[in-house]
Amino acid sequence: MAFDVARVRAAYPALGEGFVHFDGAGGTQTAAAVVEAVAGAMRAATGNRSTAFLPGRRALDLVAGARAAVADLLGAQPSGVVLGPSATALTYTLARTLGAGWRPGDEVVVSRLDHDANVRPWVQAAQSSGATVRWAEFDPATGELPAGQYADLVTERTRLVAVTA
Ligand SMILES: Cc1ncc(COP(=O)(O)O)c(C=O)c1O
Known part of the structure; x- marks a missing residue:
């Protein structure tokens, strides 16, 4: 089956403005269905995630649904999906946590092919x-x-290998 470029482009309202976008990650455009889902979630009453009251349960369901959807897309387990402010911020958090257990003589392996989001947090944690x-x-x-x-x-001294799959 041929990839229906026109149909996919039509799902992204911002592409109708005619710009050419080269940065697939930082410059991500948003599909109309996502805009509507986010707006719907923000129009509804939500609260801190909790089973004790309806807005809290809505928030729980939203996050669980998002993790399940990402896992479905990637062929992963929802429990392995972490959502956060950005790839860089999440990686810094993980690097600070893991790096606290590293010692002189330990080694971490990074690559010159990776985006800085998956390099600098590890380099700084190593330092x-x-x-x-x-x-x-x-x-x-x-x-x-x-x-x-x-x-x-x-x-045998390697504590971490960072490479984007
Ligand atoms: C290829 C690639 N990886 C990672 C990132 C970092 O993503 P974030 O802005 O979520 O930290 C970017 C940002 O542009 C990117 O282009």
Whole structure:
């Protein structure tokens, strides 16, 4: 079945303005169905997530539904989906938490192919703990991250490998 470009474009009102968008992550445009769902959620009474009262239950259901939808999209488990303010903010939170257990001599592996959101939090956590940062290089000719190099980069001292799937 051919990918119906016109139908997909039509789902995104902002694309009707005629701009060309090159940044698929930071410059994400929003589908009309999402705009409507967010507006609907914000029009309804919600509160802190709680089973004790209706607005709280609505908030619980909204978050559970969003996690289930993302898991469905990615073929993942809802319990493995974390929602937050941004990829960078979430990664900083995780890096601070994991980095608190690192010691000098520990190693973390980051890549030169990744967006800074998945590099700088780990580098700074390593600096704070005295861990060593090791870099995976990408092949400028292909734009790929050769997997073979990880055989050398990952050692018994490795505490974390950060690479975007
Ligand atoms: C490829 C890529 N990854 C990650 C990010 C970081 O995302 P966030 O703005 O949610 O921290 C961006 C932001 O533009 C991006 O373009």
